[in-house]
Amino acid sequence: MNELAARCFALVPCAGVGLRAGQGGPKQYSTVAGRSVVAHTLAALAAVPQLAQTLVVLSPEDTQFEAHAPDFAGWITRTGGATRADSVAAGLQALRAQGVAEHDWVLVHDAARCLLQPAAVQRLIEACVGDAIGGLLALPLADTLKAAGPDDRVNATLDRSAKWLAQTPQMFRLGLLQRALHEAAATGVNVTDEASAIEALGLAPQLVPGELENFKLTWPADFALAERLLASRP
Ligand SMILES: Nc1ccn([C@@H]2O[C@H](COP(=O)(O)OP(=O)(O)OP(=O)(O)O)[C@@H](O)[C@H]2O)c(=O)n1
Numbered sequence: 001m002n003e004l005a006a007r008c009f010a011l012v013p014c015a016g017v018g019l020r021a022g023q024g025g026p027k028q029y030s031t032v033a034g035r036s037v038v039a040h041t042l043a044a045l046a047a048v049p050q051l052a053q054t055l056v057v058l059s060p061e062d063t064q065f066e067a068h069a070p071d072f073a074g075w076i077t078r079t080g081g082a083t084r085a086d087s088v089a090a091g092l093q094a095l096r097a098q099g100v101a102e103h104d105w106v107l108v109h110d111a112a113r114c115l116l117q118p119a120a121v122q123r124l125i126e127a128c129v130g131d132a133i134g135g136l137l138a139l140p141l142a143d144t145l146k147a148a149g150p151d152d153r154v155n156a157t158l159d160r161s162a163k164w165l166a167q168t169p170q171m172f173r174l175g176l177l178q179r180a181l182h183e184a185a186a187t188g189v190n191v192t193d194e195a196s197a198i199e200a201l202g203l204a205p206q207l208v209p210g211e212l213e214n215f216k217l218t219w220p221a222d223f224a225l226a227e228r229l230l231a232s233r234p
């Protein structure tokens with residue numbers, strides 16, 4: 001395969017409802033440090049010169065995106081599904097319809113990870129472009145790991161060595177990722193990220209060190225933390 005001919009595209013699943021965040025609406029449209037969560041995310045991706053284009057996957061009912069990301073000039077599809085994996089699969093279909101090739105790279109990045117730094121994306125691209133499979137940003141576990149039993153009492157302390165927390169972007173070739181998500185859906189394997197679908201094919205994605213700040217806004221308190229971190233950036 002001619003590696004030079006493979007381009008990189010970003011795919012941003014943005015069709016979630018943000019149940020755990022308690023924002024009274026989809027968390028990607030909450031305002032943090034002066035603009036919406038998704039606008040921060042898209043600005044970070046726009047600052048990565050290796051990305052040929054970004055596709056945002058919205059819910060079919062979404063009427064808010066354009067107002068909350070007025071500067072976005074990339075591709076949009078309103079074909080998001082009931083789960084994140086469904087939304088990503090729909091986005092891959094839309095990329096194909098735009099002429100993105102089987103061997104092109106797709107970097108899937110959560111709309112809700114608005115503290116992404118362009119340099120981290122570039123590190124991922126540099127690590128994966130020569131790789132046969134692809135990979136993801138992730139962080140080695142820093143804390144002791146507990147398994148909970150009933151009533152949130154500790155059942156066991158688990159071995160944390162060689163355990164990483166998966167972040168996004170997660171970078172794979174369009175054709176391979178489409179096949180992996182299709183297989184997972186067909187066999188009923190629950191995949192919470194792209195790498196799990198690739199792993200279910202028996203392949204081993206590369207773990208590329210990410211950044212603590214690239215956390216996913218999930219809980220109510222995450223918004224104040226994101227606000228402070230974004231406000232402190234130059
Ligand atoms: N059906 C879905 C579910 C999630 N996402 C996107 O996937 C990313 C990560 O998902 P998560 O943090 O779980 O977001 P929500 O599903 O919105 O949150 P919750 O699970 O708390 O409802 C988010 O950018 C979200 O918009 C999506 O595109 N389609």
Ligand SMILES: C[C@](O)(CO)[C@H](O)COP(=O)(O)O
Pocket residue numbers: 084110165166167168192193194216
């Ligand atoms: C893809 C992901 O961000 C990796 O950590 C995460 O799994 C998505 O969040 P969800 O809560 O599992 O939908």
